[in-house]
């Protein structure tokens with residue numbers, strides 16, 4: 129049950145929104161899809177779901193194209209939320225579940241279990257328009273997963289949620305992954321992707337600029353972060369060879385350096401100058417990598 133995109137391109141007239149994109153997403157994987165605004169994430173999702181035709185290339189799930197006949201296997205949380213405001217939560221979810229071939233009783237059972245999980249059982253008979261935006265989002269999430277899809281596409285699932293709701297949704301998503309669901313999600317918040325995904329792709333203007341496992345992406349980036357807290361002046365190491373960037377902090381300095389050997393050199397340089405409270409070498413954050421790879425998309 130592999131999701132495969134092979135050399136997928138989407139043009140809108142003269143404009144190319146997605147260009148020559150190839151991805152393989154294995155079963156039971158949580159895959160992060162990143163990119164600046166307008167990079168082509170939603171367009172890619174719509175092509176995966178068969179809502180848009182690719183201009184060229186192939187998209188398959190378990191070697192089959194995804195279309196109307198496979199819709200019961202797929203769940204989608206769209207970026208623009210689309211519930212019927214006047215309908216009650218129960219009517220809405222049961223209706224959507226039945227469209228995907230689920231019997232009413234089973235849909236109700238599943239809905240109640242999700243409402244319990246999200247600690248909002250009292251919303252079953254409320255109209256959607258009566259709920260806060262965050263709670264509407266939870267209902268929309270339930271609508272995407274009620275029929276127990278094997279492949280789940282989540283466009284910005286965490287946007288607009290408070291920290292407690294973000295945690296609840298993360299737990300829900302991790303539970304689905306443990307049960308064998310393949311999940312692809314987009315996010316502008318790098319820490320969510322760092323926390324949840326083994327593999328990811330960063331799109332820039334429709335083309336992948338970074339693709340692979342999070343660990344390998346960080347290793348391949350080469351640069352590392354060095355955090356120093358000291359009771360003496362660190363002025364002299366700002367110009368140390370191999371230091372790419374420096375940022376003063378309350379307790380000392382945060383540096384971006386070219387590699388571990390630079391940290392060793394710095395440690396020798398400052399040894400004996402006074403009390404060194406912290407000297408920590410860290411992997412680059414996904415945020416650092418995103419900004420370097422995609423930063424110019426904002427210029």
Ligand SMILES: Nc1ncnc2c1ncn2[C@@H]1O[C@H](COP(=O)(O)OP(=O)(O)OP(=O)(O)O)[C@@H](O)[C@H]1O
Pocket residue numbers: 140143145163164165166167168169170171172207
């Ligand atoms: N139907 C359409 N007709 C013409 N251009 C479109 C259409 N749909 C999307 N685009 C363009 O394709 C590009 C990619 O849009 P898309 O919505 O896929 O980006 P995104 O990565 O999801 O962005 P965001 O993070 O802002 O949601 C944008 O420049 C957008 O204006």
